[in-house]
Amino acid sequence: MTFAPALTTLILFLAIGIWIAAILDAVFYRRISGQGGVSVLSPFYAAAAHLSRQRLTTEAPDRLNWYLAIAGYLAIATIGLAVVPFGPETAVIGIKTSVVLWGACESLVVVLVFLHGWSPNSPLALIGAYRYVAIGLPIMLLSMFVLIAAALPARSLDLRDIVASQEGLWNIIRQPLGLPLFLLLGLSLTLRGPFDYADSADLAGGTSVEDSGANRAGWQVARLAMLVGFSAIAASTFLGGYLGPILPGIVWLAIKTLILMAVVIGLSHLLARMPVARMLGLIWKFLLPIAFVDLLLAGLVALA
């Protein structure tokens, strides 16, 4: 695959992924609340409803940063998906340091979600923004150790090499601590469930409380796109990405991405959100040491 087909694959993967993620989200919510039946067209109805509403604004907002935050979040999600290899040696952004690029995407998400809450000049959005930074930064720190541990057996910072290194044994078995910790990052990056400190209901929508019309639709699409991008990265890092028998690589990648997307959405509906202070304690005192252990074990295995 050359660049143009790879880019087409990326766009299709992202678009279908966003659609399925939206349906899964609705299905899980319905199942838990004991209702049945979700139309596969429901995401389009929701989008049409958002787009037909007018776009309201606040008093003295920072318009540039507001729009940049929404567009940037979607762009970062797309860049994240672009480093995922769709087949051997095939990724839209095929560079030797693709894991570092994904790390840069993670850290920019914190900045963009903060700006999205800061720009409207509105109290609840602002509280969501600051609260998210407090949680988003340490959870990102944790994911760095997990990713370095995953890069060690491949002896490379290239996601293509990391997938190739899982030919015999997937990282989920080699490093059992890695995927659970990484999934927590996914909840944080997509502003979901126990890590939804930015857009949660207790702040009436948090950073997106002032979004309406096309802005809100754009932000929701970006969140779902980030879920797709994150799940594809996690599938490549821990579940062997495109590796698998008989079926073509892209199908395996899609199946694994779908499974991880369902897991993240399920977790987001089943786990409750803690107070910020308690969550900070949990991350710094408990989860971060576990990430150190994960890295230490990976290092010892690499030495042996």
Place this chain on the structure above:
Amino acid sequence: MTDIAFYALSALAIWSGWRVFRVDSMIRATFALMVSFICVGGIALLMSADYIGIATVFMMAVEMMVMGLFMVMFMMNPAGLNPMQMVHQHRFSIGAGIAAFIGLTVAVLATNLPNNPLPAGRDTLHDLGVELLGGSMLIFETAGVTLLATMVGAVVLSSRPGRFGDSDAGAVPPGLQPGGQPAGRKVEKSGGHGGHGGDSSYDMNMKGAPKSDDAPHKRHGKMPEEES
């Protein structure tokens, strides 16, 4: 193509660097600086320094976020939303700016900069790793530990002295009237179900105002004067 990208990134880096000093909010200044650094990271990418370029983006995003947060906390500017003057000591800073510009320009023009393009396919990442953990390890480790110690020291030093005295000496704001009770929020001693009457801001606002006789009955809590 590379040239166009270089000039575009350079122009954006300089423009956003200039904006840092022209905007009126700490958060805007912080992220303008971040954009400037990201452009420099992009230029590093153009020079085949993949790792350094992307790591610059990565580190600057985190650093600027933390820096913005700390500036807002230390400057006591709620949320950084209020417009504020971002430049101070005008004469000194203009002088320092001109001196730094001349110094750097002389340094760039006087240096014999290397001009040896990398062969395609050269693994710069590997070279960088060998350099960092080989010949330059002592320098980098020393610098790293020194910076960490400096950061811890800076936080300790800056968090002790407060607006109303040292924090460990129990800093309290002065009274609204000379010799009066400390202003600001009071911790409720009784605890439990104080209700809305115990709202300390109510006490603070009522300090100077004439009190009517029925005021205590309307509230669930006690007036501070009655307690003392």
